[in-house]
Amino acid sequence: MTDPPVAYRHQVGAQESQIVLPPSLVDVAAGQLRRMIIGGHLLPGDRVVENRLTQQLGISRPPLREALRVLEREGLVRALPRKGAIVTPLTLHDVYEIFTLRHELELLAVRLGIPVRDPERLDRCRARLELMAEAARSGDQAAFTECSFEFHAAVIGLSGHQRLEAAYRTMQLQMLLCMTLNHRARADQENLVQNVGRHRRLLGLIEGGDRDLILQELAHHGDRTFLDDIESTLDGHTDVALAWLERARKGED
Amino acid sequence: MTDPPVAYRHQVGAQESQIVLPPSLVDVAAGQLRRMIIGGHLLPGDRVVENRLTQQLGISRPPLREALRVLEREGLVRALPRKGAIVTPLTLHDVYEIFTLRHELELLAVRLGIPVRDPERLDRCRARLELMAEAARSGDQAAFTECSFEFHAAVIGLSGHQRLEAAYRTMQLQMLLCMTLNHRARADQENLVQNVGRHRRLLGLIEGGDRDLILQELAHHGDRTFLDDIESTLDGHTDVALAWLERARKGED
DNA sequence: GCCTGGACTATTGTCTACAGTAGCCAGGCA
DNA sequence: TGCCTGGCTACTGTAGACAATAGTCCAGGC
Structure with a gap:
């Protein structure tokens, strides 16, 4: 290539x-x-x-x-x-592991990183969000995935915790691996743009600096705790992941 | 070799x-x-x-x-x-990262793994604790470190969460790396035996199955939160790590 | 007709060799 | 004296080749 x-x-x-x-x-x-x-x-x-x-x-x-x-x-x-x-072959239990650990790392990052100390890190988040928006406008799915990945990493990076970010990146990668299990996982451009909107709201919350509010949002999702869909779900594929999870629950390993 | x-x-x-x-x-x-x-x-x-x-x-x-x-x-x-x-060269910030992330992973493991569902996993913890005790009796420092490492991994493994355990093992390794910074980190046999005692109490708590009690113990340590010394500190070196942390806080990077 | 044994092929595990780069030291020049 | 430059040495980055193994297919015998 x-x-x-x-x-x-x-x-x-x-x-x-x-x-x-x-x-x-x-x-x-x-x-x-x-x-x-x-x-x-x-x-x-x-x-x-x-x-x-x-x-x-x-x-x-x-x-x-x-x-x-x-x-x-x-x-x-x-x-x-x-x-x-x-x-790596994935079972339902693997998906459970990936989402729980990822969720937990997010919580930790919020606790450690909000309110933001270093404004420069926030700038990086903004910049990557713009890249996301651009990819969404052009409808480039692959680029969007990559930009989204980097945006989330940047958000976690607000904590200034490199090892946390590294662990998170690993879980993100594995989450993307989960996504490949469902062939219908292609989102249309509309979805991408909506997704950018959600991420923009997240960035707004972060800029607000109200840690508890964000944690509350994260915890608010009850059953969907580990599939939280506001600040961290990638590419609007939460529904897809849920559907797959459901399917896996009934059928195959 | x-x-x-x-x-x-x-x-x-x-x-x-x-x-x-x-x-x-x-x-x-x-x-x-x-x-x-x-x-x-x-x-x-x-x-x-x-x-x-x-x-x-x-x-x-x-x-x-x-x-x-x-x-x-x-x-x-x-x-x-x-x-x-x-x-890997370590700064004070690295030590902070290692201990915070490790601590957080422990909390998650307790939340997910206590009370213990699979008694077989508990047996493995017991077996490894015995290996620790044996190493302590013989005063074999290196063997003790390794056994202790495996014991902690087994405790985390009670959660049945392989990715969590893997992440924890990584942090444990890096914590051991921190320990090498202090040449006085050798514990005498007395310390080793005492350490086994602490671990035995931890195992008792786990067998009790009272999750909140354990979490409480973990959170109970105030300033030393991320240097919790009851259930997870390796080899009784907490004091050494604290001392090093203190020294680093004043002096070098 | 089914099972067993052996050879073959595809693939991994390992080693040796070479190409290219970074750092160091001596020598020359300003 | 100080700085720069050229060459040398140590080391990493990469390639190609060989050794050993696991799986497969076919032939032969029970």
């Missing part, structure tokens, strides 16, 4: 101190794999064969294997010794 | 279903690296040079690099692009 950097090119940006180095193949490969999984090109349970991927990505096996180790720690991939790797 | 398996040997255990496979070099290397870091042989900020380690461990670079990727995701090691890796 991105052109493989045959040689390292040092690119000096507008600001002289900002030197942009091409990322290592491991990072590139990890990013591509994430996109393939989140994008639904690789579904939970699918085999992840190294040779095939090296050809697709145009790299050799060592960096790919390192990338797979990263993905494994992120929970997107499961390694079966001597049998290769598969995209 | 461990003999390198020149050939793969399938070992069939007493129970026929239990086939013991030799672990991959990546796992071996990751384990060894963890021990080197937790054991204080590699201190925060120390460079982690690949070539040196391959010689020490008797393996080649690819599996070692994969192991480093794992450790990186665990937060024990930080990769500096094109400059190698270092053991």
Whole structure:
């Protein structure tokens, strides 16, 4: 997808101190794999064969294997010794785990981060929200997902708690993995725009700085606690997730 | 250290279903690296040079690099692009992060796991506590640390929440990393035995099944909230951590 | 007709080798 | 004396090749 950097090119940006180095193949490969999984090109349970991927990505096996180790720690991939790797298969219990832990991390972030101390962090949230809005206007589903992901991470980042944010990002990724289970998960542009509206309201609450109000909102959702749909649901897919959850409850594991 | 398996040997255990496979070099290397870091042989900020380690461990670079990727995701090691890796350097803020997040994960585990549903899980806690006690009796500091680590993981595992347990293990590891900052962190055998006693009381509380009582105990510690010393402090090193925290608060970053 | 054994293929686990980069040190120039 | 520059060394990033294993398919025997 991105052109493989045959040689390292040092690119000096507008600001002289900002030197942009091409990322290592491991990072590139990890990013591509994430996109393939989140994008639904690789579904939970699918085999992840190294040779095939090296050809697709145009790299050799060592960096790919390192990338797979990263993905494994992120929970997107499961390694079966001597049998290769598969995209993490999900059960209903997995979904439960992902949503509960994610919810809990959000609560903690609100407790630690609201009211906001560092206005600069708030600016970053605003900027990413605008990127979301732009993606929604253009109707680019993939871009919207990515922007939304980054917006949420930025919100969690208001806490200034890097480890919390890292754990949250992991859970977000796995939530996106859940979403791939439902093929009907495509939202139309209308939905995207509405979603941006919800996120804008969330940002308003945050700017208000009333921690308890936000926590109250979070706790207010009763049965849907771990599928809270106001400040954190990604891409307006809450209903989809709920539906899947319901379906899974009745039928398959 | 461990003999390198020149050939793969399938070992069939007493129970026929239990086939013991030799672990991959990546796992071996990751384990060894963890021990080197937790054991204080590699201190925060120390460079982690690949070539040196391959010689020490008797393996080649690819599996070692994969192991480093794992450790990186665990937060024990930080990769500096094109400059190698270092053991994660810790600031006061890092310690704050580690203890707060760990504490929060504990609270969640108690809320989800108490009262205990699956008695088998409780048995595992008991078994590991006995291992701890044995290590304390023999005064084996390293073994005690490892047993304690596993005991706590088992307690968190009462929740049946694998992702929660995984996140907790990560924080535990990083907490052990914090401990290496203080060279006086060696506890004598007396301390170890006392520590086992505290853990035994915790297990008693858990067996009692009174969730609120435990949560109350956890919240009861006021200033020391995130250094709670009853149910989760490892190895009786709370005081050491507090002292270090105090020292860091005044002086260095 | 079904089961068992063996060879084959696909794939993972590991190693060695090479390309390219960052840091260091000596030497030259202002 | 101080700074810059060139080359050297140590190290990381990546590639390709080999060794070993797990699964599969087919042939042969019961």
